[in-house]
Amino acid sequence: MRARNKRRGRQEGGGHHDRWMITYADLITLLLIFFVVMYAMSSPDARKYEVVVHSLQDTFRKGDSILEQGSGITGTADHYTSKNPPAAKQQTSAKKDAGSTKLTTREQAFRKQEKELQNLMGVIQKYISENKLENQIFVADQPRGIVITLNDRFLFDQGRAALKQGSASTLSKLASLFRDLKTPISIEGHTDNIPFTRTTNSSIYKDNWELSGARALSVLRFFLDKEHLSPAGFQYAGYAETRPVGDNSTEAGRQKNRRVEITVLRQLQQ
Template identity: 70%
Template sequence: MRQRLNRRKRQESGDSKDRWMITYADLITLLLIFFIIMYAMSRLDVEKYAIVTESLQLTFKSGDSLLEKGSGITGSADKYRSKNPAPTAPGTDNSTANKNANSGSTKPLTDREQAFRKQEEQLQSLMKVIQEYIKSNNLEDQIFVADLAKGITITLSDRFLFDVGKADLKAGSSQTLDRLASLFRKLDTVISIEGHTDNQPIGRGSRYKDNWELSGARALSVLRYFIDSAKLNAAEFQYAGYADTRPSADNSTEKGRQKNRRVEITVLRQLQK
């Protein structure tokens, strides 16, 4: 009897040791099924895929963008406030459609916008005339013109305008200043005149206390010429002296100091009220 019980216990213990193989076999079977399903799903119908992608592309191309206050893909969203042109039908000339849309939707320019546009045309014309004048009179080393963000800047070297340490205009500078005055007369904007010096102290023979007084006096001399001699409108001018605080070159060299001794006349991008 005891032997029979021991034999049954050994059989039961052997069976329990092999039960993990059933779970393992089930897991392997499930994984195999999973990969078969994934493989089956990964096989695309190329023709159906092409049809779907083409349909999506046509839908989004013909839609009116909501981000630009359009009426959306379906054409029903905010359709009364849509600012985008209607989508063109296949075969329609895009250039013709754009011209038609622009002719009907473009807003007319305001008076201020038209004034700014007119002023910009005048500034570009002014710059070309001055460039031609500089070239024809061989003044490249004494007069410089540049189109900056604030306006058209005409830089005059101090050698062209003044003697050393003085603020009285040279007689030879009147021809150029008269030419500039004739151009300024046609403009309706503000003209800024700025005097600049190098960082060297004023000599004993000068009547000016320092570079601040000298730079301001030189700018004022140019301003006085435009107002008193050329009879331009004083309300269209402003002037300032900056001494050596705004150098355009290195003050440690003679060539750099020469560039810093200058008067800048800037026709500002600014409308008169």
């Protein structure tokens, strides 16, 4: 009896070991179906493919950039920001900006003024060269304007503010150039750092401040009273020894500092 039961158990156990083949067969069948489907999908219809491609191209061409605060490809982004203008308008505005850039009235006035200043400097340089005044008059183009520097010995006697007769022709030439300019002109008097008294210099001025201011005023009076230029375009000041251009420890440096500067300013009149 026991021997029969052992043989039956062995026979039943052997049947269980063969069941894995059913699962394996099912797996192979599913893999076969999967590869058949993949093969079918790898052979697309050419016409349908072209339709899809054209549709995608059209979508990307019409969509605007989200980075530029557009609505994106789907048209749903950035509801609360301004959208990009249409492509046609962008091209039109770009052509207008490139082709017809218009200057403002003030910009045009500055350009006209700059041209006048350069012409003025050229005429003054020519006048200085023709009259051999290189040691008496200097002209320079500086950021604030065209600066015309006149040596004090060319204009005045020592300690005085009355103009010498020999300076009248040069000042008249400058006045003729200033007559049509529409820009402010600043006249500034300067001295060296050596103080003086009325008794030693026979001067009516108390100090260098009074002397430098009086000299600038004398040049201004010549333009207004003798040449009848409009006073609205002028300003004057005396700076004494506070703005030296040379070394006050030497005679040559002190001579440079004793001067009158006439500056045609880079500034539009109101």
